[in-house]
Amino acid sequence: MAEANWYVVHTYSGYENKVKENIQKTIENRHLEDQILEVRVPMQNIVETKNGVEKTVKKKLFPGYVLLHMVMNDDIWYVVRNTRGVTGFVGPGSKPVPLTEAEMKPLVVEEEQMVVDFAEGDSIRVTGGPWKDTVGMIQSMNLGKQTVTINVDLFSRETPVEISFTDIEKL
Numbered sequence: 193m194a195e196a197n198w199y200v201v202h203t204y205s206g207y208e209n210k211v212k213e214n215i216q217k218t219i220e221n222r223h224l225e226d227q228i229l230e231v232r233v234p235m236q237n238i239v240e241t242k243n244g245v246e247k248t249v250k251k252k253l254f255p256g257y258v259l260l261h262m263v264m265n266d267d268i269w270y271v272v273r274n275t276r277g278v279t280g281f282v283g284p285g286s287k288p289v290p291l292t293e294a295e296m297k298p299l300v301v302e303e304e305q306m307v308v309d310f311a312e313g314d315s316i317r318v319t320g321g322p323w324k325d326t327v328g329m330i331q332s333m334n335l336g337k338q339t340v341t342i343n344v345d346l347f348s349r350e351t352p353v354e355i356s357f358t359d360i361e362k363l
Contacts, residue, residue: 211278
């Protein structure tokens with residue numbers, strides 16, 4: 193199997209998060225998890241002062257660009273290139289050029305690692321959000337997104353629902 197590299201995709205300005213969502217949906221629908229490993233919109237924390245009040249806000253590091261960690265081949269190129277909101281890959285002509293390790297190093301943001309004391313098959317109670325006080329069994333966990341999937345009874349049907357780690361407690 194070919195090696196995965198980081199590539200940069202140019203998007204319409206303001207559509208970075210929408211493009212990220214669209215690519216993630218495509219990954220799920222076409223089962224491309226082993227070829228497109230990560231989609232990232234680099235963000236930075238900025239302290240703004242308005243009316244004498246300091247507030248930390250997240251701003252896009254590179255407006256109009258999305259980073260993809262993926263294995264490049266013609267099929268994946270086609271899928272990403274034809275995602276709504278994508279205008280093209282960054283690189284000369286039509287050939288995308290991967291970022292080097294030196295270029296990626298300053299962009300790697302240390303993500304907080306959350307330690308969880310539950311696993312698939314455990315019973316949990318939802319403590320926040322629209323499903324508050326719902327009890328369910330964990331069907332799957334996504335450590336990257338920090339979510340669990342549980343089945344809830346919706347219109348007399350078992351329906352999978354994704355819940356954040358911060359909104360659940362183990363029973």
